[in-house]
Amino acid sequence: MKVTITLKVSENTKQEMIEFFEEFKRPKTPAYAIFQADDADTVVTLYESGKAVFQGISADISAQMWIERERHLNPLKKVETTNSEKKEKKEKEKIVINPKIYYSNSIGSDEVGTGDYFGPIVVTSAYVTKEDISFLEEIGVKDSKKLTDEKILEIVPKIIKKIKYYSIVLSNKEYNQKYSSDINMNKIKAILHNKVLNNLTNEVKNYDYVVVDEFAKPYVYFNYLKDIPNVYRKITFMTKAEDKCLSVACASIISRYIFIKEFSKLSENLGILLPKGASTSVDEVGVKIVKKYGIEKLDEIAKVSFKNTEKIKEKINN
Ligand code: MG
Numbered sequence: 001m002k003v004t005i006t007l008k009v010s011e012n013t014k015q016e017m018i019e020f021f022e023e024f025k026r027p028k029t030p031a032y033a034i035f036q037a038d039d040a041d042t043v044v045t046l047y048e049s050g051k052a053v054f055q056g057i058s059a060d061i062s063a064q065m066w067i068e069r070e071r072h073l074n075p076l077k078k079v080e081t082t083n084s085e086k087k088e089k090k091e092k093e094k095i096v097i098n099p100k101i102y103y104s105n106s107i108g109s110d111e112v113g114t115g116d117y118f119g120p121i122v123v124t125s126a127y128v129t130k131e132d133i134s135f136l137e138e139i140g141v142k143d144s145k146k147l148t149d150e151k152i153l154e155i156v157p158k159i160i161k162k163i164k165y166y167s168i169v170l171s172n173k174e175y176n177q178k179y180s181s182d183i184n185m186n187k188i189k190a191i192l193h194n195k196v197l198n199n200l201t202n203e204v205k206n207y208d209y210v211v212v213d214e215f216a217k218p219y220v221y222f223n224y225l226k227d228i229p230n231v232y233r234k235i236t237f238m239t240k241a242e243d244k245c246l247s248v249a250c251a252s253i254i255s256r257y258i259f260i261k262e263f264s265k266l267s268e269n270l271g272i273l274l275p276k277g278a279s280t281s282v283d284e285v286g287v288k289i290v291k292k293y294g295i296e297k298l299d300e301i302a303k304v305s306f307k308n309t310e311k312i313k314e315k316i317n318n
Helices: 011-024 059-073 084-094 130-139 149-162 172-178 185-203 218-224 246-270 280-293 295-301 308-317
Strands: 003-008 033-039 042-047 051-056 081-083 106-112 121-128 164-170 209-213 236-238
Touching: 003 059, 003 084, 011 033, 011 042, 011 059, 042 059, 051 059, 059 081, 081 084, 106 185, 106 246, 121 130, 121 185, 121 246, 130 149, 130 246, 149 246, 164 185, 164 246, 172 295, 185 209, 185 218, 209 246, 246 280, 280 295, 280 308, 295 308
Parallel strands: 106 209, 209 236
Antiparallel strands: 003 051, 003 081, 033 042, 042 051, 106 121, 121 164
């Protein structure tokens, strides 16, 4: 089986890798990479960020050597690695479905965009009855995490014809006005989840459970809401709720649907393809945008409290 191992290397290990792989380099270098090279049956890619990716049947052997070099050269640092094989096993073990909740009438909520520098935050609550379950399973909602954007664009219009939901889109402008850098993202999530849950539980009466994907311990969640007048409290918090409860899965993919639409509108208006997430490729695109439209543009299209803003400014000033 093909294994992917990633390793974060420090500057000194990076230099050693560059020297070591010089003669094994492939002629083509992927975007943001320093090189891509062959090491027996393993393909090694080193990125400017210091991320090294080893892919192949014996990737672990190739990666192990560099994990040891990183440890040797930087004894005080903790070595960060991930292994696709181990990760898969871990994720499979954790999901235990409670049939009482899965086969109930439930309201679930989920959000997207909180880890993306560009684009809004979207939070949705969705109501799924026992009668909706087989339709939702058939259409592919159960493995919501594995759904591609194309599939989401195809199935969400069919889902929202059948089920009740409520969404809030927090635009970048609103986010930047309301939320300064000292407000924590989990607090924003709690406030928005509470809003969408209040709205839907007011409208719908026949539900057995209200399920929220646990992004903070329940007492922390309610502590974030201590100054808010209407707090919905009868919540079942669950980790990986998206995999265990179809109303959360629906809430997740409806949020993603709205996010995808908003995101492509932003890209179109800018004439620049925006990347998701908050990695270095996001910084590169941020630089392009600022050069084309000025720094104020970020207020309209990005979450300026993210560290990316500083990195973009640094890159422009250098
Ligand atoms: Mg979630």
